[in-house]
Amino acid sequence: MIHPSHSQERPAYPAGLIRHVTLPDGRAVTIRPIRPEDTAIERDFVNSLSAHAKFQRFMFTLRELTPEMLARFTQIDYEREMALIAVLDTPQGERQVGVARYARLPDDGQSCEFAIVVADDWQGKGLASQLMKSLIAAARDRGLRVMEGFRLLKNARMQDLARSLGFRSAADPDDPQLVRMRLVL
Numbered sequence: 483m484i485h486p487s488h489s490q491e492r493p494a495y496p497a498g499l500i501r502h503v504t505l506p507d508g509r510a511v512t513i514r515p516i517r518p519e520d521t522a523i524e525r526d527f528v529n530s531l532s533a534h535a536k537f538q539r540f541m542f543t544l545r546e547l548t549p550e551m552l553a554r555f556t557q558i559d560y561e562r563e564m565a566l567i568a569v570l571d572t573p574q575g576e577r578q579v580g581v582a583r584y585a586r587l588p589d590d591g592q593s594c595e596f597a598i599v600v601a602d603d604w605q606g607k608g609l610a611s612q613l614m615k616s617l618i619a620a621a622r623d624r625g626l627r628v629m630e631g632f633r634l635l636k637n638a639r640m641q642d643l644a645r646s647l648g649f650r651s652a653a654d655p656d657d658p659q660l661v662r663m664r665l666v667l
Contacts, residue, residue: 496560499620503568505608511579513616516565518557520578523569525552527578532602555583562586564620568600568609579604582613584621584629593628594621598640610643618647622667630664 500514516524528547547555558565568580580600587593596617600610621629632654633640644651644663654660 494560496564496620499564499566499616501612501616503612505612507607509570509607511568511570511609511612513566513568513613515560516556516558516567516581516583520567521552521556523576523578524556524567524581527567527581527601530601531599535599535602535605561624563594564617564624566613566616566620568604568613580609580613582610582617584617584626586626587630592626593630594626596629596631598643605639610639611646614643614647618665618667627667628664629667630662632660632662635659635661 495517496515500512502510502512504510525547555565563583563585565581565583567578569576569578578601580598582596582598584594584596587595596614598610598613598617600613618629629649631644633644635658640663641651641661644665647665649663649665651661651663654662
């Protein structure tokens with residue numbers, strides 16, 4: 483018999499997903515699963531993004547995350563979703579410079595949708611590739627078989643990243659401004 487409080491517990495923090503990565507330019511970052519106590523660095527990260535980067539990620543104009551969005555982005559169920567953040571150690575504490583996340587789709591439980599955003603001054607340095615490789619590995623390890631996402635038609639960086647990781651792209655039949663990306667894991 484399952485103890486009633488047991489069903490309310492969150493899955494354990496997946497510490498096995500923590501990676502220390504050195505990028506091609508020599509900078510070191512830590513890629514790790516997000517935690518509920520990361521609310522402040524997640525908020526600061528999103529607030530620091532340019533309007534263009536926010537639009538590329540959220541596909542709508544966003545000034546800042548609402549408290550509800552912050553809670554949803556940092557208090558996750560690691561069995562159904564994953565958010566990996568890239569952080570730097572600074573004298574003031576950790577600074578977030580990127581995030582890649584997936585959420586299981588409600589279809590057969592074997593597919594997920596992903597999203598990624600990297601700080602403006604960290605784009606083009608290999609960080610997005612490292613985040614996505616870690617996210618893909620985490621999805622595979624959790625039994626997912628397909629990862630998909632959407633990008634804006636004009637988002638050439640995301641197009642190049644997706645292609646380099648083996649994603650197949652196709653126009654979205656419902657919106658000519660969107661491209662659907664799909665990877666069989």
